[in-house]
Amino acid sequence: MVDAGPAFHPSPTALSGRDALATAFRPRSVAVAGVSVRPKSSFNGMRWFKLVRGYGIVERFYALNPRGGALRSGTPLYPSLRDVPDDQIDLVISVIPAHAVLDLLDQAAEKGVKVFHLVTAGFGETGLTERADLEAELQRRARAYGIRLLGPNCMGIHSPIGGVSWLEDADRTPGRIAMLSQSGANASEVVMRAESRGLRFSHVASYGNALDLNEADLIDYFADDPGTDIVLAYLEGIKEGRRFAPLARRLAARKPFAVLKGGGTEPGTRAVMGHTGSLAGAADVWAGVVRQTRLIDVATPDALLDLAVTAQRLAGVRGPRVALVGRGGGNAVLAADAVARAGLELPPLSDATRARLAEYLPPAGNSLRNPVDSDIAWDADGFLPALGIVGRDPGVDVVVLQANVDNLPTGGVATDAGFAEGLRDRLLEARDALSAPLAVVVRAPRTPGGVDLARRIHADMGRAGVATYDSVSAAAVALRGYLDWRAATGRSPAAR
Amino acid sequence: MVDAGPAFHPSPTALSGRDALATAFRPRSVAVAGVSVRPKSSFNGMRWFKLVRGYGIVERFYALNPRGGALRSGTPLYPSLRDVPDDQIDLVISVIPAHAVLDLLDQAAEKGVKVFHLVTAGFGETGLTERADLEAELQRRARAYGIRLLGPNCMGIHSPIGGVSWLEDADRTPGRIAMLSQSGANASEVVMRAESRGLRFSHVASYGNALDLNEADLIDYFADDPGTDIVLAYLEGIKEGRRFAPLARRLAARKPFAVLKGGGTEPGTRAVMGHTGSLAGAADVWAGVVRQTRLIDVATPDALLDLAVTAQRLAGVRGPRVALVGRGGGNAVLAADAVARAGLELPPLSDATRARLAEYLPPAGNSLRNPVDSDIAWDADGFLPALGIVGRDPGVDVVVLQANVDNLPTGGVATDAGFAEGLRDRLLEARDALSAPLAVVVRAPRTPGGVDLARRIHADMGRAGVATYDSVSAAAVALRGYLDWRAATGRSPAAR
Numbered sequence: 001m002v003d004a005g006p007a008f009h010p011s012p013t014a015l016s017g018r019d020a021l022a023t024a025f026r027p028r029s030v031a032v033a034g035v036s037v038r039p040k041s042s043f044n045g046m047r048w049f050k051l052v053r054g055y056g057i058v059e060r061f062y063a064l065n066p067r068g069g070a071l072r073s074g075t076p077l078y079p080s081l082r083d084v085p086d087d088q089i090d091l092v093i094s095v096i097p098a099h100a101v102l103d104l105l106d107q108a109a110e111k112g113v114k115v116f117h118l119v120t121a122g123f124g125e126t127g128l129t130e131r132a133d134l135e136a137e138l139q140r141r142a143r144a145y146g147i148r149l150l151g152p153n154c155m156g157i158h159s160p161i162g163g164v165s166w167l168e169d170a171d172r173t174p175g176r177i178a179m180l181s182q183s184g185a186n187a188s189e190v191v192m193r194a195e196s197r198g199l200r201f202s203h204v205a206s207y208g209n210a211l212d213l214n215e216a217d218l219i220d221y222f223a224d225d226p227g228t229d230i231v232l233a234y235l236e237g238i239k240e241g242r243r244f245a246p247l248a249r250r251l252a253a254r255k256p257f258a259v260l261k262g263g264g265t266e267p268g269t270r271a272v273m274g275h276t277g278s279l280a281g282a283a284d285v286w287a288g289v290v291r292q293t294r295l296i297d298v299a300t301p302d303a304l305l306d307l308a309v310t311a312q313r314l315a316g317v318r319g320p321r322v323a324l325v326g327r328g329g330g331n332a333v334l335a336a337d338a339v340a341r342a343g344l345e346l347p348p349l350s351d352a353t354r355a356r357l358a359e360y361l362p363p364a365g366n367s368l369r370n371p372v373d374s375d376i377a378w379d380a381d382g383f384l385p386a387l388g389i390v391g392r393d394p395g396v397d398v399v400v401l402q403a404n405v406d407n408l409p410t411g412g413v414a415t416d417a418g419f420a421e422g423l424r425d426r427l428l429e430a431r432d433a434l435s436a437p438l439a440v441v442v443r444a445p446r447t448p449g450g451v452d453l454a455r456r457i458h459a460d461m462g463r464a465g466v467a468t469y470d471s472v473s474a475a476a477v478a479l480r481g482y483l484d485w486r487a488a489t490g491r492s493p494a495a496r
Numbered sequence: 497m498v499d500a501g502p503a504f505h506p507s508p509t510a511l512s513g514r515d516a517l518a519t520a521f522r523p524r525s526v527a528v529a530g531v532s533v534r535p536k537s538s539f540n541g542m543r544w545f546k547l548v549r550g551y552g553i554v555e556r557f558y559a560l561n562p563r564g565g566a567l568r569s570g571t572p573l574y575p576s577l578r579d580v581p582d583d584q585i586d587l588v589i590s591v592i593p594a595h596a597v598l599d600l601l602d603q604a605a606e607k608g609v610k611v612f613h614l615v616t617a618g619f620g621e622t623g624l625t626e627r628a629d630l631e632a633e634l635q636r637r638a639r640a641y642g643i644r645l646l647g648p649n650c651m652g653i654h655s656p657i658g659g660v661s662w663l664e665d666a667d668r669t670p671g672r673i674a675m676l677s678q679s680g681a682n683a684s685e686v687v688m689r690a691e692s693r694g695l696r697f698s699h700v701a702s703y704g705n706a707l708d709l710n711e712a713d714l715i716d717y718f719a720d721d722p723g724t725d726i727v728l729a730y731l732e733g734i735k736e737g738r739r740f741a742p743l744a745r746r747l748a749a750r751k752p753f754a755v756l757k758g759g760g761t762e763p764g765t766r767a768v769m770g771h772t773g774s775l776a777g778a779a780d781v782w783a784g785v786v787r788q789t790r791l792i793d794v795a796t797p798d799a800l801l802d803l804a805v806t807a808q809r810l811a812g813v814r815g816p817r818v819a820l821v822g823r824g825g826g827n828a829v830l831a832a833d834a835v836a837r838a839g840l841e842l843p844p845l846s847d848a849t850r851a852r853l854a855e856y857l858p859p860a861g862n863s864l865r866n867p868v869d870s871d872i873a874w875d876a877d878g879f880l881p882a883l884g885i886v887g888r889d890p891g892v893d894v895v896v897l898q899a900n901v902d903n904l905p906t907g908g909v910a911t912d913a914g915f916a917e918g919l920r921d922r923l924l925e926a927r928d929a930l931s932a933p934l935a936v937v938v939r940a941p942r943t944p945g946g947v948d949l950a951r952r953i954h955a956d957m958g959r960a961g962v963a964t965y966d967s968v969s970a971a972a973v974a975l976r977g978y979l980d981w982r983a984a985t986g987r988s989p990a991a992r
Binding site: 122125181182183184185186189234236260262263264265266267268270271272273300301327328329330331332333334335336337339340341345346348362367369370371373451455 | 618621677678679680681682685730732756758759760761762763764766767768769796797823824825826827828829830831832833835836837841842844858863865866867869947951
C-alpha cells in the first residue's frame with residue numbers, strides 16, 4: 001500500500017502538516033502564477049485569481065505573468081514573485097508549465113512562502129523519466145526551503161470559509177462537510193452534485209500526486225477541525241500506509257468518514273498509475289484497512305453524498321427497521337428486494353397498524369403490508385393520516401417514502417403549476433407529523449417536467465433537512481453503512 | 497415456483513393463447529366498460545377509450561357506463577354490452593369495480609367476446625377470502641364461456657401497432673422491442689424511459705394476477721412474432737414453471753430475452769404476495785431457471801433498457817476488449833474499475849497506438865494508456881484523430897467514450913447555444929470514423945443545463961443508432977450480458 005518513492009520529510013523550518021493546511025484553507029495572502037488574459041482555459045491562473053478576488057475573504061492577493069502588464073481592471077501582472085510588494089505571502093498557486101516551476105519555487109523561497117500549490121501537471125504521473133526527475137528535484141528543493149507542497153497535478157483547495165476555490169459555479173455558503181480527493185474532477189463532481197441535495201462544505205482539498213501533503217495530513221486535520229462534522233474522501237493510492245491507518249481510525253472514531261477507493265481492480269490500478277502515479281494496492285489490503293479503521297467504504301461518488309445526507313439528516317434513526325410507502329406494486333417489490341439486499345429489515349406492520357390503514361386505503365389496488373403500496377395521491381385527505389399510522393408502528397425505525405415521479409399515471413402532472421410546491425409542503429407536513437424519521441426517495445425521470453420536479457424536491461427537502469435519495473437501494477445502502485459505523489463506534493441515535 | 501392454485505384450462509371453444517394474444521394486440525373491435533365523465537382518475541375507462549379512439553387503428557370501439565347517456569362528442573355510453581349494436585367484439589376492457597365484473601363477463605359471453613381484460617383489481621392479491629372466491633368464480637365462468645382472460649389487476653396492452661394502450665404520453669411510433677410485465681407501473685416506467693433513449697416497442701403486455709394468460713403465453717407469442725427482435729420482461733411469480741422453462745429457452749435461443757425478476761428476497765417475496773398474489777420462488781430456483789434458459793438476468797429496470805440498447809446498436813461488437821476515452825483521471829480510474837468488475841477487458845493500448853496518440857495529446861494532464869484520460873475538448877482539431885487512433889488499435893473491440901457533462905470545467909458550457917448540436921455532430925462523426933463500434937456514456941448532472949444536454953445527447957444519439965448509457969458500469973454490465981447471451985446461443989457478431 002506504501003509507494004515506492006521515499007516519503008517526504010519537511011525541514012524543521014517548515015510548517016507542520018496541520019499548520020500548513022490551516023494556512024492553505026485560510027490564507028491571508030495569495031499569489032497566483034500563470035494568470036493569462038488569453039482566451040479562457042480551464043488551466044489558466046485567471047480562474048484561481050478571479051475566485052480569490054471574488055470571494056473577497058483573502059486580505060491580499062497578487063497575479064503573476066512573465067510578460068508583466070496589467071489586467072483590464074488595472075490589477076498589475078507581476079513578472080516574478082520578486083516583484084510582488086509583499087514579504088508575507090502565505091500561499092502560492094502555480095498554474096504555469098512544469099519546466100518553469102523550479103524557478104517559481106526559488107522565488108517563493110526568497111519570499112518566505114509557506115505553502116506552494118501546484119495545479120501544474122506533467123510530473124511523475126506521465127511515467128516519463130525526465131518528468132520524474134523534475135518531480136524529485138521539486139521535492140528536494142521544497143524540503144531544503146522549508147516550503148510545504150500541495151500537489152502537483154491537482155485543483156487544490158475549495159474553501160468557502162477561507163475564500164480560496166477552483167469551482168467557479170460552486171455555492172459560496174460554507175457547510176460542515178469536508179472532502180479530500182486525489183482527483184480534482186471527482187471532487188468537483190461531488191461538490192456540484194452535493195449542492196443539488198442541499199449539502200455544503202467546510203473545506204475540500206484535491207492533492208493529486210501527493211508529493212508532500214497527502215491524505216494522512218488531511219485526515220489528521222479534519223479529525224480536529226471544529227468546523228467539520230462529516231468527512232468524505234476519494235482515494236487512489238495511500239502514500240504513507242503506516243501513518244494513514246491510525247489517523248483514519250482516529251478520524252472515524254470521531255466523525256463519519258466515508259471513502260470511495262479507486263483502483264480496486266487490476267485495470268483500475270493501471271489507471272491510477274497513469275493518473276497520479278500512486279500505487280493503488282490490492283483489494284484485500286484495502287479491505288483490511290476498512291476493517292481496521294472503521295471508515296465507511298462506499299462504491300460510487302453519489303454514495304459519498306448519500307452517506308453525508310444520512311449522517312446529517314437521519315442521525316436520530318433508532319435502527320434498521322424500514323417501512324416502505326410508495327405507489328406501484330412492482331415498484332414496491334423491487335424496493336423490498338433493495339432494502340433486504342442492503343441488509344436492512346422490512347418488518348410486517350402490526351395488525352393494529354393495518355387495521356387503522358384500512359380506513360384510508362381500500363384493499364383494491366393497495367397492499368397494507370410492508371411495503372405499503374398505496375394509490376393514494378399526495379393531495380388526498382388520507383395521505384398524511386396513512387403515513388402517520390405507518391410512522392407510529394412500534395416496529396418501524398424509519399419511513400422511506402417513494403416520491404416516484406417516474407410513476408405518475410400521466411407525466412403531465414409533474415409540470416402542473418403549483419404541483420411541486422404542493423408536494424413539497426405535503427412532504428414537510430409528513431416529516432413533522434411522523435414519530436419515526438422520514439426519508440424521501442425521488443427517482444429522476446427523463447421527462448423535462450419530471451426532471452425539474454425531482455430537482456426541486458431534492459433541493460427543497462435538502463434545505464428543510466429531509467433526507468432524499470435517488471433510489472431505495474441508495475437510501476438503504478447508505479443507512480446500513482451509517483448504522484454500522486454508529487455501532488462500531490458505540491454511538492446512540494442522536495436526539496431528534 | 498408453481499402457484500398453489502390449479503392452472504387454468506380454457507374450454508375447447510376458447511382461442512389458443514397465441515390467437516388470444518394476437519387478438520388482444522390487434523383487435524378489430526373493442527368495448528371499454530367503466531367509461532366515466534367524472535373528474536379524471538387513472539382507473540377510469542375513459543383513459544383506455546380515448547387512447548383506442550386516438551390511435552385510430554381499431555375499426556370499431558364502444559364505451560360502456562351503467563348510467564347510459566353520451567359523451568360530449570356524442571359517442572353513446574351503453575348501459576350494458578347487450579346494448580352494443582355489434583355481435584363481433586374481440587376485446588372487452590373492464591375498468592369497473594370487482595363486484596360488477598361477473599355480470600359484465602356474462603354479457604361478454606352472450607356477445608361472443610374473445611378476450612376479457614380486467615384492469616379491475618381487488619381479487620386474490622388482497623389476501624381476502626371473499627375476494628379470492630370471486631377470482632375463482634371469475635376463472636370458472638370464463639373457462640365455461642371459452643373467454644380468455646388478461647389480468648385481473650393489470651394495465652394490459654400497449655400496442656402502437658394495434659392501437660390499444662394505457663399510456664397517454666407514449667410515443668405512437670412502433671418499434672421492434674416487446675415487453676411483458678407483471679406490473680403495469682414498471683412497464684409504464686420502462687416504456688417512458690426507453691423513449692428518451694430512442695427505443696420503441698412492438699407490443700407491451702402487463703398481465704397482473706395472470707389468472708389465465710400468463711408469462712408463458714407471452715413468451716411463446718413473442719418468440720414467433722416477426723415484428724419483435726428483442727424481448728424484455730419484469731417477472732414476479734412464474735405461473736406455470738413446467739411450461740415456462742422450455743418456452744423461455746426457445747425464446748432466448750432466437751432473440752435476446754432480458755428479465756428483471758422481482759421478489760428475490762424474503763421481504764420481496766412478501767411484497768409479491770401483496771401485489772399480484774404470486775409465489776416469487778426462492779432465489780436459487782430462479783438462478784437455475786436462468787442457467788437453464790439462457791435468458792439475460794438483469795438487476796434494475798434501466799438495465800433492461802441498457803440491454804436493449806446494446807443488442808440493437810452494438811450487435812457488431814467483436815468481443816469484450818474495451819477502450820475507455822474520457823476526461824478526468826479519477827473518473828478514468830473508477831471507469832476502469834467498473835469495466836473490470838463487469839467482467840470485460842481493458843487491454844493496454846499498443847506502443848504504436850500510444851506513439852500516434854502522443855501527437856495529439858501532450859503527456860501533461862493526459863494518460864495515453866487505457867483508459868485514455870484526455871483533456872482534449874470536443875471541438876478541438878485533435879479530438880477525432882485521437883479517437884480514431886484508439887478505435888484502430890487491433891486490440892480494441894469497442895470504444896467507450898465518456899461524455900461526462902458532470903465534468904465540464906464549468907457547468908455553464910453545457911448551456912451555450914450550439915454546444916449540444918456541436919457535440920452531437922462531433923459524436924456522429926466519431927461513430928462514422930471509427931473502425932470499432934462506439935458507445936457513449938452520458939452521466940446526467942443535476943444542473944438544468946447539464947440535464948438538458950444529457951437528455952439531448954441520449955435522444956439524438958438514439959435516433960442515430962448510437963448506444964448511449966448513464967454510466968460506464970451500466971454499459972459494461974449490459975455488454976457483458978449481451979456477449980454472454982451471444983456465446984451461449986452460438987451467435988457471431990452482426991455485420992456492421
